[in-house]
Every structure is written in structure tokens, then in C-alpha cells.
Amino acid sequence: xxxxxxxxxxxxxxxxxxxxxxxxxxxxxxxxxxxxxxxxxxxxxxxxxxxxxxxxxxxxxxxxxxxxxxxxxxxxxxxxxxxxxxxxxxxxxxxxxxxxxxxxxxxxxxxxxxxxxxxxxxxxxxxxxxxxxxxxxxxxxxxxxxxxxxxxxxxxxxxxxxxxxxxxxxxxxxxxxxxxxxxxxxxxxxxxxxxxxxxxxxxxxxxxxxxxxxxxxxxxxxxxxxxxxxxxxxxxxxxxxxxxxxxxxxxxxxxxxxxxxxxxxxxxxxxxxxxxxxxxxxxxxxxxxxxxxxxxxxxxxxxxxxxxxxxxxxxxxxxxxxxxxxxxxxxxxxxxxxxxxxxxxxxxxxxxxxxxxxxxxxxxxxxxxxxxxxxxxxxxxxxxxxxxxxxxxxxxxxxxxxxxxxxxxxxxxxxxxxxxx
Numbered sequence: 001x002x003x004x005x006x007x008x009x010x011x012x013x014x015x016x017x018x019x020x021x022x023x024x025x026x027x028x029x030x031x032x033x034x035x036x037x038x039x040x041x042x043x044x045x046x047x048x049x050x051x052x053x054x055x056x057x058x059x060x061x062x063x064x065x066x067x068x069x070x071x072x073x074x075x076x077x078x079x080x081x082x083x084x085x086x087x088x089x090x091x092x093x094x095x096x097x098x099x100x101x102x103x104x105x106x107x108x109x110x111x112x113x114x115x116x117x118x119x120x121x122x123x124x125x126x127x128x129x130x131x132x133x134x135x136x137x138x139x140x141x142x143x144x145x146x147x148x149x150x151x152x153x154x155x156x157x158x159x160x161x162x163x164x165x166x167x168x169x170x171x172x173x174x175x176x177x178x179x180x181x182x183x184x185x186x187x188x189x190x191x192x193x194x195x196x197x198x199x200x201x202x203x204x205x206x207x208x209x210x211x212x213x214x215x216x217x218x219x220x221x222x223x224x225x226x227x228x229x230x231x232x233x234x235x236x237x238x239x240x241x242x243x244x245x246x247x248x249x250x251x252x253x254x255x256x257x258x259x260x261x262x263x264x265x266x267x268x269x270x271x272x273x274x275x276x277x278x279x280x281x282x283x284x285x286x287x288x289x290x291x292x293x294x295x296x297x298x299x300x301x302x303x304x305x306x307x308x309x310x311x312x313x314x315x316x317x318x319x320x321x322x323x324x325x326x327x328x329x330x331x332x333x334x335x336x337x338x339x340x341x342x343x344x345x346x347x348x349x350x351x352x353x354x355x356x357x358x359x360x361x362x363x364x365x366x367x368x369x370x371x372x373x374x375x376x377x378x379x380x381x382x383x384x385x386x387x388x389x390x391x392x393x394x395x396x397x398x399x400x401x402x403x404x405x406x407x408x409x410x411x412x413x414x415x416x417x418x419x420x421x
Contacts, residue, residue, distance in 0.1 A: 003291050005141060007122065008092055010197060013294045014165050014247075015358075016207070016214055024075070024382065025141050025252055025299075028249075030308075040267065041091070041092060041353075042353055043350060043353045043354065043355050044353060044354045044355060044356050044359060045355050045356060046121070046122060046298055046355070046356035046357055046358075047118060047119070047120070047145070047335045047357060048120040048121030048145075048148075048357075049093070049121055049355045050093070050358075051093070052093055052094065053093055053094050053096050053108060053231075054089075054090060054091070054093045054094070054095050054096065054121060054126045054346060054355065054410075055082060055096045055098060055119055055120045055121060055146065056081075056095065056096065056098070056118040056121065056122060056123065056292055056342065057095055057097075057098050057100070057101055057119075057120040057123040057124070057125075057390065058073075058074055058077060058098065058099040058100070058120070058121055058123065058124060058125035058126075058129065059073060059102055059109060059112050059113060059116070059123060059125060059126045059128050059131070060073060060074050060099060060101055060102070060125055061101065061102060061103060061104045061127045062074065062101040062103070063101055063103040064102075064104030064105065064227075065104045065227045065252040065254070066104060066127055066128075066156055066252060066277065066407075067280055068254075068280040068329065068331065069150070069253075069280065069331040069334075070101070070127055070325075071326070071331070071332045072326070072329050072330075072331025072332045072334075072335060073115065073125055073127070073150055073332075073338075073344045074099055074125065074335065075126060075208065075319070075322070075323055075326070075332070075335070076095055076319065076331070076332040076333075076334075076335035076336045076339070077313070077335045077336070077338070077339045078097060078099075079101045079132070079181045079318060079319060079322050079336075080335075080336060080339035080340065080343070081095045081096070081097045081108055081136055081176035081339070082322075083318070084343060084366065085127075087319070089217050090343060090346045090347055090350060091346065091347070091349075091350035091355060091360075095343075096177075097124065098116060098119065098120065100112035100115070100116065102107075102127075102131065104127070104128060104191065104227060104384040105154070106130065106131055106134065106320075107132075107179065108387070109128060109131035109135075110131070110134060110135065111136050113131075113138075113273050116137075116204070116289060117145065117278070120145065121145065121146070121149060121360060121368075122145045122146030122161075122342065122357065122360065123145065123146070123148065123345075124148055124335075124338050124339050124342045125148070125149070125335065125338060126147050126149040126150065126151065127149070127150045127151065128151055128309060129149070129151035129153035129155070129156065129169075129199070129200035129201045130147075130199045130200045130201070131206070132147065132151050132153075132156055132162060133153065133155050134348050135157060136155075136156065136159060136162060139159065139161050139162055140159050140160070140161060140162075143161075143359070144161055144358065145161060145357050146158075146161050146163070146342070146345070146357065146360055146361050146364065147161060147162045147163070148163055148165060148338040148341060148342055149162060149164070149265055149410070150331075150334050150335070151164075151201070152164055152166060152168050152169045152172065152199055152201075152204075152218065152275075152276070152277075152301065152386070152419040153168065153169055153200040153204045154168040154169065154171075154204050154207075154386075155172050155200050155204065156168075157384055157386065157421055158383060158384050159383060161303075163364065163383065163387070164386045164387065165301065165334075165337055165338055165341060165378060165386075165387050165388075166240075166302065166376065166378075166386060166387060166388050167299075167301050167386050167388055167389050167390060167391055167416075168204065168386045168421045169201060169204040169250065169261070169275055170204050170205060170208035170419070170421055171208060171386065171389050171391075171393050171419060171421055172206045172208065172213070172275055172276065172299045172301065172413050172414050172418040173205045173206075173207075173208030173248060173250065173275065173299070174208045174209075174211060174212045174387075174413055174419055175299055175391035175393075175411065175412065175413045175416050176208075176210065176248060176265075176274075176275070176297075176299040176335070176391065176393070177192070177208075177209055177213070177216070177218075177248065177296075177413075177415075178271045178274060178413035178414075178415060178416070179211035179271075179273060179297065179299070180248075180271060180410060181216055182191070182300055183408070184246060184271040184273075185245070185271075186205070186216075186218070186245055186246045186271075187245075188216055188217030188218065189217060189218075190218055190219075190244075190245040190246070191218070191219045191220075191242055191243055191244045191245060192209065192213055192218045192219065192220050192221065192244060192245070192246055192247070193220075193221045193223065193239040193242065193244035193246070193247040193248070193251065193254070193364040194209045194220050194221065194222055194223065194247070194248045194249075194250070195204055195223040195224070195225060195232065195235050195239075195247065195248070195249045195250070195251060195259060196224060196226060196248075196249070196250040196251065197223070197224075197226070197227055197250060197251050197252075197255075197411045198224050198225070198226055199236075201243070201275075201277070202224070202225075202250045202251065205248070205250035205275055206220075206222065206250070208419075209248050211419055212415050213417065215415045216415075217220070221238075221239060221244055222359050223235040223238060223239065223402075225251060225255065226250065229255065230254050230255065230258060231258055231262075232258040232262055233258075233361040235259065236263050236266060236268060237261060237266075238410045239268070239278065240263075240266065240408055244270060245270055246270050246271045246272070246273070247259070247263070247270060247271075247272045247273075248272075248275075248276050249272060249273075249274045249275070250274070250275045250277075250278065251274075251276065251278055252275075252278060252354075253279055253280040253282075254284055255278070255387070256274050256278040256279060256283070256292075256296065256298075257283045257285075257286060257288040257292065258274075258288070258291050259272060260272050260275065260288055260291045260295060260296045261287060261288030261291050262292070262342060263284075263293075263295070264288075264290075264291035264295065265291075269295060270295070271295055271296075271297065272295055272296050272297070273297045273298060273299065273393075274296070274297070274298040274299070275298065276298060276299060276300045276301060276330065277294075279296075279298045279330075279394075280329055280331075280339050280397065281309070281328065281329045281396070281398075281402060281404065282329070282338065283325050283402030284328055284398045284403050288374075289396075289398065292396045293395070293396050293397060293398065294397055296395070297393055297394065297395050297407065298393075298394055299391040299392070299394075300330060300391065300392045300393075300394050301334075301376065301390070301391065301392075302330070302333050302334070302372070302374035302376050302392065302394070303333075303374045303375035303376075303392055303406060303410070304330055304333070304334050304394050304402050304404040304405070304406060305328045305329060305330055305333050305401070305402040305404070306328065306400050306402035306403075306404060306405070307375065309373055309374065309375065310373065310375065311372070311373020312373065312374060313334075315333075315336055315373075316328060316333065316401065316402075319332055328395075328401060328402040329402060329403070329404075330401040330402075330404065330405070331398035333374055334398055337372040337374065340372050341367070341370060341378065341380070344370060345360050345363045345364040345367065348362060348363035348364075348366060348367070349362070349363040352411025361405065363382060364380050365381055365383075366381070367379075367381070368380065368381040375392065375410050375411060376390055385421070388419060389411040389412045389416050389417070390411060390412050391410070391411065391412075391416075392406055392409065392410050392411075393406070393407050393408035394406055395407045
């Protein structure tokens with residue numbers, strides 16, 4: 001009986017070895033020690049990468065609060081992919097960008113992330129700080145996919161995989177308040193209004209205004225709103241009654257236009273400064289357009305699309321050729337910057353023979369002075385810090401390409417230098 005059991009075990013072992021040899025002979029790829037595949041050119045690959053393609057995801061807002069931003073970000077990234085592929089791709093592979101519109105709806109955003117997660121190496125776009133924050137545990141846990149969001153909440157810092165490109169909202173707001181203090185007459189003892197979205201974006205920006213106010217001897221008058229609130233009449237009335245001397249708005253373009261338009265119409269002609277998400281050049285064609293040109297500014301993590309740099313000029317020409325009927329805005333810059341950062345990380349990962357998610361992230365960590373061509377150098381070596389603390393102050397101006405002109409070049413305020421996001 002014992003002899004028979006040993007014979008059966010020997011036969012089972014022989015069959016297992018035969019199956020393993022047959023599978024290896026039929027496969028064009030061999031498994032590496034970490035369970036990843038080694039494909040064309042001896043490059044390790046994982047999710048989202050084959051011998052022919054590298055797949056990226058884009059989780060955008062084409063129909064919600066940030067529809068204009070989402071459209072521009074997406075189209076600029078599609079243009080980037082098209083140009084890279086025309087030049088031969090990356091690592092002998094063509095880039096693919098799969099786009100999903102979540103309409104600034106949290107359930108749709110989560111569903112889109114879940115759908116694309118097994119299919120992509122990472123995300124060159126993810127609009128909405130609250131939505132990125134909601135999937136952060138999954139990204140940092142099992143998924144480990146690189147995410148370059150069009151979101152700047154400090155709550156996203158610290159992740160090895162979610163990397164904020166540019167100053168976080170709190171730092172950006174501190175810089176914006178510095179602009180009001182040094183150039184728009186705001187002074188110690190004044191009241192500063194702050195209208196902000198509930199959630200990660202607005203509340204992170206509020207931390208910045210409170211920090212800047214404490215340093216400068218200001219009092220912050222808060223007005224919390226929802227992304228579905230489009231009429232700012234009540235907020236303007238409350239701020240006017242409080243006697244504010246300036247206003248910060250951390251919301252969407254519609255809310256900014258309503259705030260400035262109502263303020264001008266009711267005689268509250270104080271300077272208003274927004275975060276980078278709170279403007280779209282399309283607003284200049286609305287009734288609020290003249291007021292926006294006179295009393296509105298916004299902070300940005302880059303020079304505007306109409307900047308006088310070689311990269312900006314080429315991008316404007318290429319974008320106009322690809323999308324001749326669409327308006328130029330800073331969503332194009334944000335999208336192009338994220339795509340170029342992701343592309344550079346992929347190139348470095350290819351040179352390291354490792355296109356796995358882990359390999360791409362390690363490659364990104366070596367990018368400590370990436371210049372996307374829009375006035376900022378990005379240090380991506382420290383996941384705990386934003387890639388830059390600099391901001392540019394921009395004023396709406398319909399006479400300028402892109403409807404925006406720079407009124408203050410890249411700078412970091414003293415308060416922002418001492419602040420920890």
C-alpha cells in the first residue's frame with residue numbers, strides 16, 4: 001500500500017512538472033521573481049502594460065461643476081498621447097488613454113476608478129480632491145497605481161502614489177492673501193471674507209486663509225457653500241454686512257462669476273481672489289465678464305496658457321490646430337503638465353527595465369527638477385510635500401490669448417515658506 005501511494009505521488013509530481021514545462025513553452029513571456037512578467041526588451045511589466053501598449057486612465061468631469069476644466073484637461077492629454085505615439089511611443093509601446101466622465105459625482109467617480117483599476121498602470125488625470133481622497137486607502141493599500149490628480153488638497157500628501165503637482169490649496173491661498181496684503185490694500189485689522197466649497201478642497205483652502213490671517217492680523221469671515229450652490233447673492237449680502245475688505249473664493253468658476261457679478265452690482269467693490277480651480281475664460285463672455293476683469297484675480301500653480309514660453313507657444317498652436325473651436329484655458333496647462341510628468345516617469349522606468357507600477361513610481365521619485373515649460377520646476381522626490389510652493393497671480397483679460405494675463409510672476413510668500421501643509 002505504501003509503495004502504491006509513493007507511486008501515485010511520483011506520477012502527480014511528474015504531471016505537474018510536465019504541465020509547468022508546457023505552459024512555459026507556450027508562453028512568450030517568462031515570470032520574474034516578483035511575479036511580474038518580462039516582456040519585450042527584457043522590461044518587467046504589470047497591470048496596464050503589454051508588449052505593445054501602455055494604458056493610462058483619466059477620471060474627469062465633463063458634465064459637472066468643472067466641465068470646462070475637465071474638457072480642456074482631457075483634450076490636452078489626448079493631444080499629448082497622439083504626439084507621443086506619432087513619435088514612436090514610449091519603450092516601444094503606444095500610449096492609450098481611457099477616459100471616464102464622473103460628472104463630479106462621488107459614486108460615479110468611485111465606479112469609474114474601480115472599473116479602470118485593473119486595466120491601467122496609473123492615472124494621468126483625476127479631478128476632484130474629495131474623490132481622490134476617497135480612493136486613497138485603496139491606492140496606498142493594494143492598488144499602488146500612480147495618480148497625478150488635477151486636485152491640490154493637502155490631504156493627498158504623504159501618499160507614495162498620489163502626487164500633487166504644484167502648491168496645495170492651503171499654500172496657494174496663503175500666497176493669494178499675500179497678494180491682497182501687498183498689492184490690493186488689505187491690512188492688519190481688516191476682515192477677509194472666504195467663500196468655500198464644503199469638503200477637502202474648500203476646507204483645505206480655508207486652513208491657508210486662517211493661517212495667513214493669523215500672521216497678518218486679519219479676521220476671516222467664513223461662508224461655506226455646496227458645489228450645487230450657483231447663486232452667491234446670500235453670501236455677498238453676508239460679507240457686505242460684515243464689512244470685509246477683500247474676499248477669497250475656493251469654489252468653481254460658476255460660483256466665482258456669481259460672487260463677483262453680484263458684488264459689483266450691489267456696490268461691494270472689493271478685490272476678490274480665487275484658487276486655481278475658480279476661473280474659466282469662458283466666463284468673460286457672460287454678464288459677469290466686465291466685473292471679473294476689474295476686481296477678480298486668481299492664484300495658479302503655473303503660468304497661464306498664453307505665457308511667453310516656447311512650450312506654451314507650441315502647445316497653443318498645436319491645441320488650436322487639434323481643437324479649433326475650443327477656448328484656451330489653464331486646464332490645458334494642467335493636463336499637459338500631468339501627462340508630461342507621467343510620460344517622463346515612464347521613460348525613466350523603461351530605462352530601468354521596469355514598467356510595473358512600482359517601477360514607474362520609483363522612477364518618479366528621481367524627478368527632482370522637472371520643468372514642464374510653464375515657469376515652475378517640480379520636485380517629485382518627496383511624497384510628503386507638494387512639488388512646488390510657488391504661485392502665479394493671474395487676472396482675467398479678454399484681450400490676451402487665453403483670456404488671462406500674469407500680474408505677479410512665480411513667488412512664494414514668507415508665510416507660505418514657514419507653513420507646513
